[in-house]
Amino acid sequence: MSAWLEDFKSEFYLNFIKGDKWLWLVDGLKATLKIAFFAVILGIVIGVLVAVIRSSWDQNGKKLRGGAKFIMRILNFIAKTYLTVIRGTPVVVQLMIMYYVIFASSTNAILIATMAFGINSGAYVAEIFRSGIMSVDKGQFEAGRSLGFNYIQTMWYIVIPQALKNVLPALANEFITLLKETSVAGYVTITDLTRAGDLIRGKTFSAFMPLIAVALIYLVMVVILTWLVGILERKLRTSDH
Amino acid sequence: MTTDEILIKVEDLKMDFGPVKVLKGISTQIKKGEVLVIVGASGSGKSTFLRTLNLLEEPTGGHIFFEGVDITDEKIDINLHRQKMGTVFQQFNLFPHMSILYNMTLGPIKLLKKSKAEAEAEAMELLKRVGLADRAKAYPSQLSGGQKQRVAIVRALAMHPDVMLFDEPTSALDPEMVGEVLDVMKNLAKDGMTMVVVTHEMGFAREVADRVMFICDGVIGEEGTPQEFFASPKNPRLKDFLSKVL
Ligand SMILES: Nc1ncnc2c1ncn2[C@@H]1O[C@H](COP(=O)(O)OP(=O)(O)O)[C@@H](O)[C@H]1O
Numbered sequence: 001m002s003a004w005l006e007d008f009k010s011e012f013y014l015n016f017i018k019g020d021k022w023l024w025l026v027d028g029l030k031a032t033l034k035i036a037f038f039a040v041i042l043g044i045v046i047g048v049l050v051a052v053i054r055s056s057w058d059q060n061g062k063k064l065r066g067g068a069k070f071i072m073r074i075l076n077f078i079a080k081t082y083l084t085v086i087r088g089t090p091v092v093v094q095l096m097i098m099y100y101v102i103f104a105s106s107t108n109a110i111l112i113a114t115m116a117f118g119i120n121s122g123a124y125v126a127e128i129f130r131s132g133i134m135s136v137d138k139g140q141f142e143a144g145r146s147l148g149f150n151y152i153q154t155m156w157y158i159v160i161p162q163a164l165k166n167v168l169p170a171l172a173n174e175f176i177t178l179l180k181e182t183s184v185a186g187y188v189t190i191t192d193l194t195r196a197g198d199l200i201r202g203k204t205f206s207a208f209m210p211l212i213a214v215a216l217i218y219l220v221m222v223v224i225l226t227w228l229v230g231i232l233e234r235k236l237r238t239s240d241h
Numbered sequence: 242m243t244t245d246e247i248l249i250k251v252e253d254l255k256m257d258f259g260p261v262k263v264l265k266g267i268s269t270q271i272k273k274g275e276v277l278v279i280v281g282a283s284g285s286g287k288s289t290f291l292r293t294l295n296l297l298e299e300p301t302g303g304h305i306f307f308e309g310v311d312i313t314d315e316k317i318d319i320n321l322h323r324q325k326m327g328t329v330f331q332q333f334n335l336f337p338h339m340s341i342l343y344n345m346t347l348g349p350i351k352l353l354k355k356s357k358a359e360a361e362a363e364a365m366e367l368l369k370r371v372g373l374a375d376r377a378k379a380y381p382s383q384l385s386g387g388q389k390q391r392v393a394i395v396r397a398l399a400m401h402p403d404v405m406l407f408d409e410p411t412s413a414l415d416p417e418m419v420g421e422v423l424d425v426m427k428n429l430a431k432d433g434m435t436m437v438v439v440t441h442e443m444g445f446a447r448e449v450a451d452r453v454m455f456i457c458d459g460v461i462g463e464e465g466t467p468q469e470f471f472a473s474p475k476n477p478r479l480k481d482f483l484s485k486v487l
């Protein structure tokens with residue numbers, strides 16, 4: 001038993017303390033959080049936009065005329081293509097294409113990764129959000145329009161707040177998924193949390209400690225987020241307004 | 242209270258849903274201050290007619306002139322005209338994520354550019370008129386059906402509309418709450434509001450309507466003052482309808 005403890009101690013020292021390698025994990029975590037946080041925001045913006053385009057085409061496309069119809073048809077086509085491509089290819093491939101092909105001339109890997117993950121997440125957020133918009137009673141939209149609000153005002157003041165409330169838990173889960181998916185950022189030279197653990201492993205030739213530490217950090221973050229989502233869900237359920 | 246001034250003029254209004262012809266050519270005029278009650282069998286197109294009046298449903302044919310403007314003309318801004326047409330729905334359609342007060346002030350603040358204080362003062366005044374001033378801070382889910390519908394009416398009134406459109410405002414209510422909503426509508430009529438009311442409440446039609454219209458087969462089957470309409474109907478379909486509902 002004490003031999004095992006000694007072993008653990010020296011492994012711990014080797015992997016984290018010696019040469020301040022725990023700081024690698026801290027820096028990696030910072031990169032992971034930075035990418036995840038800004039990607040979430042970008043994902044929401046894209047997702048809401050795409051969801052509004054898709055659902056307004058589905059609900060109102062027939063009624064539009066002339067130029068407005070033409071523009072909406074094109075926007076809807078772009079949105080649909082975006083959803084198909086993004087959801088039909090692996091995120092790590094999208095990330096590498098962004099970094100090595102589209103932005104080959106830039107070296108700001110974190111920025112490019114944030115965009116790649118945000119664009120990826122946007123597709124999933126869009127579908128979540130679209131179902132949220134569809135779940136809002138049609139009478140709400142009509143009440144808004146009959147007061148004299150235009151289409152965008154009605155969506156903004158009346159439909160979207162209710163849609164958002166309906167999908168908050170699903171959105172939160174999407175963000176948890178996104179946080180974990182950023183672990184492939186190492187493919188484009190970023191030292192995120194996962195890559196930091198792997199670097200330690202390469203240096204110390206001991207796999208157990210750094211990889212378990214990385215796993216634990218992800219797990220703690222996900223458990224905390226899940227717990228927050230649970231609180232949120234209960235809050236939403238008790239207050240039905 | 243009816244005046245000679247024409248507020249809404251409907252010309253040969255037609256509405257198809259695909260192959261289904263719901264309205265087959267309706268022409269009528271609604272005068273300022275007039276209370277027009279529309280009756281008819283379920284599925285006869287009453288809601289469709291009412292919804293085309295403010296273009297919630299875009300008619301497939303004909304014209305609607307509101308205050309002299311052809312609102313079926315694509316070039317006009319329908320949102321501005323809708324501000325002047327209050328609508329009350331069968332299902333209330335209050336905004337569940339907003340307090341009663343905010344339900345009522347959203348339009349005046351965002352569309353009529355009123356200050357929050359002014360909009361709230363006006364809303365409170367309206368709530369007082371329908372006996373709900375103490376519920377201003379409540380949310381729709383905390384109200385009874387009758388209360389919700391009274392709020393829906395004053396929410397529309399807060400926009401200072403020139404006409405109020407009602408689509409079966411009491412049909413979703415428990416029987417004991419119908420009276421409180423009809424009373425609000427009666428007072429509104431007394432104050433001279435122009436009203437178009439789709440309803441199955443024949444008592445209301447008799448008492449309040451200036452004119453009753455029977456829609457059947459997508460056209461106006463018969464219309465007249467409540468006295469003529471109920472005492473001596475001529476259209477056999479109307480006779481049949483009245484024998485069922487009276
Ligand atoms: N959006 C729609 N699409 C297709 N059919 C519709 C639509 N709205 C109404 N209808 C049809 O039009 C007819 C008249 O409906 P409605 O105006 O609601 O009747 P009422 O209000 O008199 O009961 C019904 O047969 C209904 O099924």
Ligand SMILES: [Mg+2]
Binds near residue numbers: 287288289408409
């Ligand atoms: Mg109806």
